[in-house]
Structures are given as C-alpha cells and as structure tokens.
Amino acid sequence: MDAVIIIFITGLIGLFVGMLKKSELTLAVTSIGLIGAFISMFYINESQSFFSSYAGLTFSRTQQMFALLAIGLTLLSVLLGYVFYKEEEEHTADYYGLILFSLTGTLCLIGFSNMFMFFLGLEILSIPIYVLVGIQKGNSLASEASVKYFFTGSFATAIMLFGIALIYGSTGSFELNEIRMAVDMGMSHSPMLIIGVLMMMAAFMFKVGAVPFHFWGPDVYQGSSNAVMAYMASVVKLAALFAFVHLFNFTFNALTPFVSGLVLFAIIVSLFLGYLSALKQTSFRRMMAYSSIANTGFALFAVLNQQFGEASLWIFMIGYASSTVALITINMIVEKETDELTNWKGIGYSNPLIGITLVISLLSMSGIPPFTGFFGKYLLLSSAFANYLPFVILAIIASLIGAYLYLRLMVLALAREGEGQKIKMTPIQAVVLIISVVGTIGGWLVLMIK
Amino acid sequence: MELIFLPLIFGIIAFFLPSKWVRPYGLIASIVVLLFSIDHLIKFDPENYVLMLNPAEVFPLGLTFKMGYDGLALVMVLLTNAVISIILLANWNRAISSNARFTGLVLLMQCALIGLFTSLDGILFYTFWELTLIPIFLILYWFGKQENNRALFKFFLYTLLGSLMMLLSFIGLAYFSPNFSYFQLVQANFDGKSVEAALIMGGILFAFAVKIPLFPFHTWQAPTYTNAPMAGTMLLSALMLKMALFGMIKWMIPIGFEGLVYLKWPVITLGGIGIVYGAIIAMKQKDLKTLFAYASISHLGLIAAGIMLFTFSAIEASMVQIINHSIVAVALFLCAGIIEDRLQTRNIDYLGGIAKVAPRFGFWFAVMTFISVSVPFTAGFIGEFILIKELFTAHWVIGITAASTLVFGAVYMLRAYQASMFGPTNVTVFADLTWNEYAVFGILTLAAVGFGLYPQLIIDFIKPSIKFTQELMAGDLTFTK
Numbered sequence: 001m002d003a004v005i006i007i008f009i010t011g012l013i014g015l016f017v018g019m020l021k022k023s024e025l026t027l028a029v030t031s032i033g034l035i036g037a038f039i040s041m042f043y044i045n046e047s048q049s050f051f052s053s054y055a056g057l058t059f060s061r062t063q064q065m066f067a068l069l070a071i072g073l074t075l076l077s078v079l080l081g082y083v084f085y086k087e088e089e090e091h092t093a094d095y096y097g098l099i100l101f102s103l104t105g106t107l108c109l110i111g112f113s114n115m116f117m118f119f120l121g122l123e124i125l126s127i128p129i130y131v132l133v134g135i136q137k138g139n140s141l142a143s144e145a146s147v148k149y150f151f152t153g154s155f156a157t158a159i160m161l162f163g164i165a166l167i168y169g170s171t172g173s174f175e176l177n178e179i180r181m182a183v184d185m186g187m188s189h190s191p192m193l194i195i196g197v198l199m200m201m202a203a204f205m206f207k208v209g210a211v212p213f214h215f216w217g218p219d220v221y222q223g224s225s226n227a228v229m230a231y232m233a234s235v236v237k238l239a240a241l242f243a244f245v246h247l248f249n250f251t252f253n254a255l256t257p258f259v260s261g262l263v264l265f266a267i268i269v270s271l272f273l274g275y276l277s278a279l280k281q282t283s284f285r286r287m288m289a290y291s292s293i294a295n296t297g298f299a300l301f302a303v304l305n306q307q308f309g310e311a312s313l314w315i316f317m318i319g320y321a322s323s324t325v326a327l328i329t330i331n332m333i334v335e336k337e338t339d340e341l342t343n344w345k346g347i348g349y350s351n352p353l354i355g356i357t358l359v360i361s362l363l364s365m366s367g368i369p370p371f372t373g374f375f376g377k378y379l380l381l382s383s384a385f386a387n388y389l390p391f392v393i394l395a396i397i398a399s400l401i402g403a404y405l406y407l408r409l410m411v412l413a414l415a416r417e418g419e420g421q422k423i424k425m426t427p428i429q430a431v432v433l434i435i436s437v438v439g440t441i442g443g444w445l446v447l448m449i450k
Numbered sequence: 451m452e453l454i455f456l457p458l459i460f461g462i463i464a465f466f467l468p469s470k471w472v473r474p475y476g477l478i479a480s481i482v483v484l485l486f487s488i489d490h491l492i493k494f495d496p497e498n499y500v501l502m503l504n505p506a507e508v509f510p511l512g513l514t515f516k517m518g519y520d521g522l523a524l525v526m527v528l529l530t531n532a533v534i535s536i537i538l539l540a541n542w543n544r545a546i547s548s549n550a551r552f553t554g555l556v557l558l559m560q561c562a563l564i565g566l567f568t569s570l571d572g573i574l575f576y577t578f579w580e581l582t583l584i585p586i587f588l589i590l591y592w593f594g595k596q597e598n599n600r601a602l603f604k605f606f607l608y609t610l611l612g613s614l615m616m617l618l619s620f621i622g623l624a625y626f627s628p629n630f631s632y633f634q635l636v637q638a639n640f641d642g643k644s645v646e647a648a649l650i651m652g653g654i655l656f657a658f659a660v661k662i663p664l665f666p667f668h669t670w671q672a673p674t675y676t677n678a679p680m681a682g683t684m685l686l687s688a689l690m691l692k693m694a695l696f697g698m699i700k701w702m703i704p705i706g707f708e709g710l711v712y713l714k715w716p717v718i719t720l721g722g723i724g725i726v727y728g729a730i731i732a733m734k735q736k737d738l739k740t741l742f743a744y745a746s747i748s749h750l751g752l753i754a755a756g757i758m759l760f761t762f763s764a765i766e767a768s769m770v771q772i773i774n775h776s777i778v779a780v781a782l783f784l785c786a787g788i789i790e791d792r793l794q795t796r797n798i799d800y801l802g803g804i805a806k807v808a809p810r811f812g813f814w815f816a817v818m819t820f821i822s823v824s825v826p827f828t829a830g831f832i833g834e835f836i837l838i839k840e841l842f843t844a845h846w847v848i849g850i851t852a853a854s855t856l857v858f859g860a861v862y863m864l865r866a867y868q869a870s871m872f873g874p875t876n877v878t879v880f881a882d883l884t885w886n887e888y889a890v891f892g893i894l895t896l897a898a899v900g901f902g903l904y905p906q907l908i909i910d911f912i913k914p915s916i917k918f919t920q921e922l923m924a925g926d927l928t929f930t931k
Contacts, residue, residue, distance in 0.1 A: 368580045369580050369581070375511070386625065396614045400614060
C-alpha cells in the first residue's frame with residue numbers, strides 16, 4: 001500500500017540526485033525505489049484502504065497483479081532509459097523523475113474505486129508523458145509528437161471529464177459501487193447517463209489507442225525516444241486498458257448489451273486497420289505503433305468478458321508488453337540515424353541472444369504456443385466464443401495477417417547475410433532482453449498459481 | 451519423459467558445439483534417443499496406456515498436462531526417432547550436417563514431434579503442433595533456396611491458418627468437455643448435436659487437410675519441397691505429414707465421432723480426387739522433386755480416405771502405409787538429392803544414362819522405385835491392397851478410383867526412373883554412392899521388406915489401441931487415471 005508513496009518520494013529524490021549529474025547514481029536510486037515499491041505492493045493486505053477515512057484507493061487481488069506488472073515494466077523502461085540518457089546527463093534526472101511521477105498516476109488509475117481518484121490518476125499519468133515525449137528538445141519530430149499528443153490528449157481528457165460529470169449528474173455519486181447500484185436499478189435508460197458513458201468510452205478509446213481514435217499513435221511513437229516508447233506501449237496501455245475494463249465490466253455492467261456493438265466495431269476495425277497499415281510501414285516505430293493498435297483490438301475483447309475480463313487482460317498484457325519491450329530494446333540496439341526496418345537485416349543471425357529473443361517475442365505476438373501471447377489471446381477469444389462467434393473468426397483472420405507481419409520481420413532479422421556483423425550491446429540491454437524473454441515464456445504460468 | 455527431454459537437451463547443446471564435432475554428435479544423439487525409445491518398446495504392453503506425466507489435478511483453462519502413449523503413439527515415436535537418425539545419416543557427407551544450427555534444429559524438431567505424438571491433452575497437442583512449425587521453418591529458410599521466400603511464407607501462413615482453425619475447434623470443444631484431457635475429450639458429449647460435432651471436427655480436419663495435404667489444400671506443397679534442402683523435404687514428407695494422419699486417427703475421429711457422417715464421404719471424395727489428380731500431374735513433371743511431391747499427394751489421398759472409413763482393417767492398413775510412405779519419402783528424396791548433389795539439376799530432360807556411369811546407384815534407385823510402386827513383399831503392397839479392398843467394400847466407385855493408384859504409380863515412377871537412369875547418355879560423370887548412402891538404402895530396403903513380409907509387427911501394437919479408443923468413445927470404459 002505504501003508503494004504509491006515510495007514511488008512518488010523516489011521520484012523526488014531522483015530529481016535531487018540528478019543534480020549531481022551522475023546517471024549511475026540516479027539509476028541506482030530509482031531502481032531501488034522501484035524494487036522497494038514492488039516488494040511493498042507484493043505484501044499488501046487485500047482491500048486495505050489507503051487513507052483511513054477515504055476508500056478511493058484500494059487494491060484487490062487483481063488490481064495488485066496489475067500494479068505489480070506496471071512496476072515491473074517501468075523498471076525495464078527505466079533501465080532502457082539509462083542506456084539512452086547516459087550521453088546527456090543533465091536530462092537523466094528529468095526522465096527518471098517524470099517516469100516515476102507517471103507511475104504514481106498509473107497506480108492510482110489501477111487502484112481507483114471512485115471517479116475522483118480515477119481522474120486524478122489519469123491526469124497524473126498523462127501529463128508527465130506529454131513532457132517525456134518531447135524531452136529531446138533539439139528533435140523536431142519529438143516536438144511535433146509532444147504537441148500533437150498534448151492537444152489531442154487534453155481534448156480527450158476534457159471529454160472524459162464531461163462524461164464523468166454527466167454520469168455524476170444522472171447517478172448522483174462518484175463512488176463506483178453507488179454508480180453501479182444506480183445503473184443496475186434501471187436508470188440505464190436515462191439519456192444523460194448513456195451520453196456520459198459514451199463520452200467516457202470515446203476518451204478511453206483515445207487513451208488506449210483504438211480505432212477510430214488512434215491517429216496520434218504512429219506520430220507519437222515516432223517522435224519519442226525508445227525508452228519512452230517502451231513505457232507508453234507497455235505501462236500506459238496497461239493502465240488505460242485496465243481502467244477501461246474495470247469500469248465497463250464492473251460499474252457499467254448493466255450497460256454491456258448497449259456498448260457491446262460499439263466495442264466490437266472498435267475491435268474489428270482496430271485489428272484489420274492496425275495490421276494492414278503495419279504491413280505497409282518501412283519504419284520500425286510506425287510499425288510497432290500500428291501493431292499496438294491491432295493488439296489493443298484484441299485486448300478490448302476483455303471489455304466484453306464479464307467474468308474473467310481482468311484476468312485475461314493481465315495475461316494478454318504481460319505477453320504483449322514483454323514482447324514489445326524486447327522488440328523496442330532490439331530496435332534501440334540496431335537503430336542508426338533512422339529506424340528503418342532495413343537496419344534489422346541479419347541481426348538475429350549474427351547475435352544469438354538477439355536472435356532467440358526476437359524469435360520468441362515475435363512468435364508470442366503471432367499467438368503461437370507455448371508463449372504467453374498465445375494464452376492471452378486464447379483466454380480472450382475463448383470467452384467471446386459463445387456470444388460473438390463471427391467476431392472471433394474475424395479476429396483469427398486478422399491475427400493471421402499479424403502473423404505474416406511478424407514473420408516478415410523475423411525473416412528479415414534472421415537473414416543469413418547478417419553473418420559476422422558486429423553488434424554493440426550494453427549489459428543493461430542484455431538484462432532487459434533476458435527479463436522480457438522470461439516474461440514472454442513464463443508469464444502464463446501465473447495462471448497455474450492462482 | 452526422457453523421450454522428450456533428451457532431444458531437447460541434445461538440441462540445445464548442439465547449438466554450442468564447434469562445427470567439427472557437430473556431425474558425429476548429431477548422429478550419436480539421435481541414435482541414443484532411438485535406443486531409449488526401443489527400451490520403451492521392450493517394456494511396452496500393448497493392452498495398456500503408459501502415462502509418462504499424469505498430474506491428478508486440473509489446472510486453469512482445463513489444462514491437464516497429461517502425456518503418455520498407447521501402441522499407436524509408440525509406433526509413431528519409434529518412426530520419428532528412426533527417421534531422424536536416417537535423415538542425419540543420409541546427410542552425413544553434405545556440408546549441411548556440419549552446421550550446428552541445422553543439427554540443433556533437427557533435434558528440436560524431434561523433441562516437438564515426440565511431444566506431439568505423446569501428448570494426451572488438447573492444448574498440449576496444439577502447442578506441439580505449432581512448435582514443430584518453428585524448426586522446420588528455420589531449416590527451410592536458412593538452408594533452402596534463398597531466392598524464394600514466397601513459397602516459404604505460403605507454407606507457414608497456410609499451415610498457421612489450419613492451426614488457427616484447429617484452435618477454434620478446441621475452443622468450441624471446451625463447451626462440451628469439462629477439461630482438455632484426451633480421455634475427457636474423446637467422451638465429449640454432444641447430446642446428438644451432430645452438426646456441432648461436425649463443425650468442430652471440420653476445424654480440426656482443416657488443419658490436418660492442409661498438412662497432409664488433401665486435394666484442394668495442396669498448393670503450398672510443391673514449391674515448398676522444391677525450394678527446401680534435402681533434409682527439410684525429408685522431414686516434411688516423412689514426419690510432418692504423418693502428424694496429420696496420426697491426428698486424424700487418434701484425435702479427430704474419436705473426438706467428433708458424432709459428426710463423422712457429415713465429413714466421411716466429402717473427405718473420401720477429396721482423397722479419391724487427390725489420388726488421380728496427384729498421379730496425373732506427377733506424370734507430366736520434369737523436376738524429380740516436384741514429381742515426388744505430387745506422388746506423395748496421390749499416396750496420402752489414399753491413406754486419408756482409408757482412415758475416414760474408421761474400420762479396424764482400414765486403420766491397420768493406414769498405419770502400415772504411413773510407415774511405408776515414410777520409408778519411400780526418405781528413399782526417393784535421397785535419390786533426388788543424390789542426383790542434384792552430383793549434377794546440380796533435377797530436371798529429367800538433362801538426365802539420362804546415369805545407370806551406365808553409376809551402376810550401383812542405378813540398382814538402388816531401382817529398388818527404391820519398386821518399393822514405392824508397392825511390388826509384393828514390400829510394406830506398401832499390404833497397405834495399399836487392404837486399403838483398396840476396404841474402400842471397395844464401402845463403395846465400388848471409390849474402390850476403382852483408389853485402385854488406379856497402382857497403375858498410375860507404376861507409370862510415373864517407372865517413367866522417372868527410365869528417363870533419368872537409362873535413355874540417351876547425357877551424363878558422363880557421376881560419382882557413385884558413398885558408404886552412408888549405402889547404409890541408408892540398405893536400412894530402408896530391410897525395413898520395407900521386413901514390414902512387407904510381417905506387417906503383424908505393426909498391427910499387433912495398433913489393434914489394442916484402436917479397440918481401446920472405441921471402447922472409450924462408447925463410454926464402456928471409465929478411464930479415470
């Protein structure tokens with residue numbers, strides 16, 4: 001429970017330590033803080049309230065699992081950031097501080113149980129990200145991405161706030177339990193509530209990057225540094241999807257028949273548009289952005305799954321996030337002036353660690369067992385099988401397109417011409433690769449423990 | 451369990467060996483695995499299931515992690531181990547066999563195949579089914595002809611589409627069965643909903659039909675075979691196709707038995723079309739590998755049609771024929787490989803007169819040709835004879851269609867042999883066989899004649915398994931282990 005405080009304080013300390021301009025020291029402080037937060041999150045009592053008189057922030061078992069995953073993934077992004085910001089030491093502390101503040105927001109967004117805490121979390125999560133995207137000041141792409149993300153993002157936030165206000169107006173409460181009771185008791189016909197829910201859904205679609213609110217994705221991914229991109233693709237997506245699923249499965253449970261059509265539309269369009277656009281990309285970052293749009297499509301199946309939605313989402317996200325982090329790390333290693341996919345030619349053949357990581361990550365993303373990506377997709381699709389069979393079949397066809405996309409990258413990276421090519425890799429990058437591969441291979445075993 | 455872990459460990463070690471050790475290492479490793487499986491064979495009692503892994507509890511998702519084998523699976527495991535050893539032996543004098551990656555991938559492939567044959571859990575079966583795809587894909591990509599990635603993508607995506615359909619079927623099956631244990635799946639209760647059963651069976655069938663390949667799903671096969679290295683073609687045709695046939699006997703038909711009425715005749719018809727179509731195309735081919743690929747469609751159409759009858763003797767004959775086809779596939783692709791190796795071409799227009807230059811190769815190629823056209827006293831004769839008889843009993847039209855394979859087979863095989871070995875002398879230099887090639891041909895001939903004279907060797911193992919499966923399906927047997 002103290003994890004939120006630990007992370008926030010570590011962020012502050014990190015800012016001051018950064019003044020010494022020693023990035024190793026900043027990294028050490030930040031990592032220790034994150035590991036401490038991980039441990040304290042691991043041992044929390046279930047449903048223990050954060051403040052004695054205020055129950056807005058509690059962690060159930062599932063929420064605890066999501067929080068642990070978010071902290072772990074942040075640690076990976078922080079390690080990646082060290083490699084990147086080592087060269088410009090004056091910005092290292094900015095990066096660490098902002099990412100930890102953003103993580104604070106993430107934890108609020110995961111542990112919320114009323115709309116107030118939800119909105120606080122969302123804002124604390126988003127604002128540091130706007131800055132992080134534009135942190136490379138000299139880079140015009142970064143500035144463009146930052147401005148674009150800020151304007152569209154704050155517009156989405158405003159819509160979200162408007163939605164919350166309308167829901168408050170029609171149900172009379174910020175508490176999720178009370179809203180749920182009001183919705184269940186048949187107030188679902190109130191137009192005000194429906195409009196509010198729709199507005200929230202639109203804003204959520206923006207935050208998770210689902211079609212038709214996905215346009216910011218490719219530009220923002222292209223402008224940001226690899227470490228920030230890893231953080232956005234894993235932690236931000238995880239938190240936003242969790243909040244989406246939590247609100248729509250728990251609070252607006254009674255409205256599922258009403259929203260399911262829209263969600264299904266978003267799923268199918270995201271899947272096809274994401275994968276088909278990704279096929280046409282020559283830049284790795286844009287490809288990853290479109291592939292993440294498609295994967296969001298898969299993850300949205302969790303919204304329709306009342307019973308195991310959150311658990312399925314967790315398994316899916318650990319598979320998706322760890323493979324994405326691995327791929328972004330590899331991109332960081334091979335990236336030259338540009339992030340063209342041609343940089344990838346033969347890297348897997350000349351360096352066995354990269355080769356194995358790449359093959360496993362891409363196979364997991366294509367949904368091939370026994371990797372975690374398969375189990376995530378399996379859980380999501382099998383729960384939708386009974387009610388939404390045609391959409392499941394469409395999703396499977398889309399995942400075949402996805403498999404082609406990942407296979408093409410795999411073939412490119414494993415080309416034999418790459419033999420003898422020299423690849424420089426720092427030990428930290430190797431550690432990140434190994435941790436993400438372990439997550440990709442073994443993440444689904446968590447299912448067996450529960 | 452050592453059956454699965456040994457090749458896995460051997461395979462991983464192989465990647466780290468210096469290249470001069472790799473060649474003997476690979477062969478010895480595969481022979482060690484073969485010896486272990488023979489040990490299992492000696493201890494085996496056909497009347498019983500041997501469970502290698504049998505956790506009592508059911509894990510989330512309905513996973514049970516059961517692994518084990520009956521006679522049917524054990525025969526396939528032995529076949530796998532023997533064929534892998536033979537493939538490594540056949541490649542002994544080629545540069546590919548000194549490549550650590552190649553040997554490692556072959557051993558990993560062996561691990562995945564044994565896992566597939568011994569898994570007794572739907573999700574495990576699916577997992578191993580997909581896992582076999584990865585090593586073969588890398589073998590084809592790294593050691594095949596580089597210029598043709600298109601064929602490779604087609605192969606991978608086509609099979610993956612099949613696998614996804616199978617996955618869909620397994621997801622659907624979860625609604626009819628409490629968990630994914632094989633023993634539960636076989637007893638899956640469809641309550642007379644034979645259409646649902648047929649749909650579920652159809653999804654699984656799609657995966658198998660692509661891999662066998664049945665007639666309209668065969669388009670990936672010929673380009674993949676021609677671009678693959680010799681070892682890759684052997685692995686594909688001698689082992690990977692057998693996964694599908696094994697899956698039909700052990701998984702598809704017992705699980706969706708209520709739906710068999712809908713699928714029986716369509717598949718038999720497709721098989722019948724495949725028999726004639728494959729044979730006719732094979733007659734016109736100039737490339738030896740393409741020719742053998744289409745011949746394989748013809749042979750496997752017959753086996754698939756036979757399996758769909760699901761009678762005792764049809765399945766016994768199919769198993770004999772499965773083993774025979776593995777022998778034939780390794781033999782013929784080795785012949786094609788030898789010719790390509792010595793002459794850099796497989797086009798029979800440029801061949802001719804090899805038998806004069808290399809009489810020993812001419813002799814062994816003739817022996818292999820006779821085995822593949824199923825002359826009496828070879829395993830193919832027994833298998834095809836019983837299969838045709840069974841199909842004839844089912845319906846005379848399909849019986850006659852199936853019988854045409856004997857004539858057609860003789861036509862295209864003898865044409866290929868005649869055009870490459872005799873005729874105008876186009877070939878003046880042709881190094882004769884090396885010791886390892888003699889050894890491979892010798893072992894294959896011995897096996898073909900041995901099973902031809904005494905097919906009971908195979909049938910004795912399979913009979914109790916089929917009886918057991920049928921009792922299990924009827925619910926006469928409560929198998930709670």
